Amino acid sequence: MDRWTWPAWVGVFGGLLVFAGLFLPAVVWQSRRYGRLSARRLLGTAALAVYGVALIAYTLLPLPSGDLAQWCAEHGVGGVQLHPLQFIADIRRDTAGLGLRSTLTSVAVLQVVFNVLLFLPWGIFARGFAGWGVLRSTVTAALASLLIEVTQFTGIFGLIGCSYRLGDVDDLLTNTLGGLLGALVAPLVLRWMPRPAELVQDRGRARPVTALRRWLGMLVDVVAVSVLGAGLGIGWTLVGYALGDRTASAPEVLTGLLPVALVLWLPLLIGSGASLGQRAMWLEPRWSTGEGLARGNLPRRIIRGLCGAGGWGVLTLIHGAGPALAAFVLITALAVPFTRGRRGPSCALTGAELVDARAVSPAVPRAAASTDR
Incomplete structure (x- = not known):
């Protein structure tokens, strides 16, 4: 792979990894912001992640390594190019005496074309995906390009110790042009x-x-507990390092019990009693009454919690409960499609229905909730 293609591969593989990390937050955002999921916008999010990583790879990588002082002495770039449209004179100089084909394929010309093409997706995503106007899309492209040029010129704001790439005002101009052209063609490219x-x-x-x-609601609950536990553990370790204790390990009550209590048990006591993941997906448990469906009392909520996400959380805290935990997760997940209204074992065992939160009020007739089964 040459210098033109390897950043693209970094973008593809790195972007897909980034998208994997962003997938669940994107799903929750879509669900709460738009009320439903859009597969096409998830695909757009993946493409945006690939482009973002590729943009960083093309403009900032590879970074200097080894002895930075020696590297700067041998390879550091001095000064900055502040003459607008200097690339025109450079092209004339480098292509003097060449034919049309040789001129168009020269490094000087390709560099300018590439700088325009590099920010074409910026304008497309800004207008076609984010929904911004042409002006905002172009201005943000200019600001992003400016940030890149400043980062290059300052050696990542002093971390490297010298300019490792030339800061060039022409790059800023051509990148901005690319953002503008991308914004103009976005309605055609992303009309779908x-x-x-x-x-x-x-x-x-x-x-x-x-x-x-x-x-997806179950996955949100599992990931939320895991992320919160990991975050609390890392925070505890960092505090220990700051206080001079490099051997301190976070207590299990902090990394295990507290996340389970906050994410899985506290929501049972608040509002509808839905778990964090169910709230993310607009779901609520309801029980049958003489007047229709209503929110359950505290005992019903606790029992449902033990049969569902809360029970999973309890099993994660018990040493040696791995087989039981695996069986619990498998049964809970596989039973969903085979229960009425996709309510799952926890609701089926406690007599609850799982309904769309937007279809119900504190007590609603059965007919109003039946459309969501």
Whole structure:
């Protein structure tokens, strides 16, 4: 791979890794912001992650390594190019006496074209994906290019100790042009992409309770407990390092019990009693009453919690409960599609229904909630 292609591969593989980390937050954002999931916008998020990593790879990598002082002495770039349109004179000089084909394929010309193409996706994503106007898309492209040029010129704001790439005002101009052209063609290139304003208009409409929504809600609960536990553990370790204790390990009550209590048990006591993941997917448990469906009392909520996410959390705290935990997760997940209304074992065992939160009020007739099964 040459210097033109290896950053693209970094963008593809690195971007997909970034998207994997952003997938669940993107799902939760879509669900709460738009009221539903959009596969096309998730695809756009993946493409945006690939482009973002590729942009960094093309403009900032590779970084100097080894003895930075020696590297700067041998390879450091001095000064900055502040003459607008200097690239025109450079092209004339480098292509003097060449034919049309040789001129168009010269490094001087390709460098300018590449700088325009590099920011073309910026304008496309800004207008076609984020829904910004042409002016905002172009201005943000200019600001991003300026940040890149400053980062290069300052050696990542002094971390390297010298300019490791030439700061060039022509790069700023051509990058901005690319952002403008991308914004202009975005309606054609991304005409298949739903706009945020279009999705928000339908946000309040109740939708069927599907197995996918249930599984995503479960995944949100699991990841939230894991991330909170890891974050508290890292924070405890950093505090220990700051206080001079390099051997301190976070207590299990902090990394295990507290996340389970905050993420899985506290929501049972608040509002509808839905778990964090269920709230992210607009889901609520309801129990049958003489007047319809209503929120359950505290004993019902606790029992449902033990049969669902709360029970999973308890099992994670018990040493040696690995087989039981695996069986619990497997049964809970696989049973969802086979239970009425996709309510799952926890609701089925406690007599609850799982409904779309937008279709219900504190007590609603059965007919109003039946559309969500």
